[in-house]
Amino acid sequence: MDVLQAIHSRGSVKAFKPDPLDRNLIEQLLDAAVRAPNHKMTEPWRFYVLTGDSKRRFAELRRDHRAQRFEDPEAPEARKALEKAYDGVIDTPAVIAVATLVADDPVRREEDFAATCCAIQNMLLAAMSLGLGTYLRTGSLLEDPRLRELLGAGEGERVIATIYVGYPKEEPRLKPRAPAAEKTRWLD
Numbered sequence: 001m002d003v004l005q006a007i008h009s010r011g012s013v014k015a016f017k018p019d020p021l022d023r024n025l026i027e028q029l030l031d032a033a034v035r036a037p038n039h040k041m042t043e044p045w046r047f048y049v050l051t052g053d054s055k056r057r058f059a060e061l062r063r064d065h066r067a068q069r070f071e072d073p074e075a076p077e078a079r080k081a082l083e084k085a086y087d088g089v090i091d092t093p094a095v096i097a098v099a100t101l102v103a104d105d106p107v108r109r110e111e112d113f114a115a116t117c118c119a120i121q122n123m124l125l126a127a128m129s130l131g132l133g134t135y136l137r138t139g140s141l142l143e144d145p146r147l148r149e150l151l152g153a154g155e156g157e158r159v160i161a162t163i164y165v166g167y168p169k170e171e172p173r174l175k176p177r178a179p180a181a182e183k184t185r186w187l188d
């Protein structure tokens with residue numbers, strides 16, 4: 001699959017087959033990530049690959065974090081939502097948490113964040129070319145100190161995304177976009 005095909009067929013994948021992922025596949029995603037453009041070559045990205053027991057602990061954390069939204073987490077509808085939060089991770093073969101270094105200098109900080117976002121997009125497109133699906137998730141969970149602890153993330157890092165990865169159960173339905181022409185002004 002060439003890059004344009006990967007770009008135009010990518011969509012967030014909601015459900016994955018249970019098949020585990022070879023470590024080599026995940027390594028290919030990470031190798032693609034670090035090819036991202038990066039001003040000053042700070043290489044600000046950090047990756048945490050969660051499978052097996054660490055993924056189970058992440059699922060518990062996601063459930064416990066979400067429980068804070070409910071006045072009564074034991075109420076039937078809350079229990080259902082919390083089970084869904086847990087199962088959503090358990091049913092995903094691998095979760096990759098992505099962190100970026102937080103520089104003291106604001107310009108460097110913003111550029112590093114942008115570079116890590118480029119690295120994330122590389123991973124999503126590399127996944128497409130390997131027949132894998134992805135789902136990018138953020139949210140307040142990323143700021144939960146228990147997540148840093150689980151990952152063992154360093155002091156100067158900010159976790160900016162989680163990428164859920166696996167073999168897609170079905171082709172994603174592509175969400176329409178406004179044509180690029182509507183967002184573009186050509187300046188001759």
Ligand SMILES: Cc1cc2nc3c(=O)[nH]c(=O)nc-3n(C[C@H](O)[C@H](O)[C@H](O)COP(=O)(O)O)c2cc1C
Pocket residue numbers: 010011012013136137138139172173174175
């Ligand atoms: C920075 C960023 C954060 C996102 N966070 C979430 C999230 O927390 N939960 C979620 O369901 N989707 C999240 N998404 C995925 C978007 O909802 C999704 O990309 C969008 O609906 C477009 O759909 P597509 O990826 O299928 O094209 C995030 C996407 C980006 C770029």
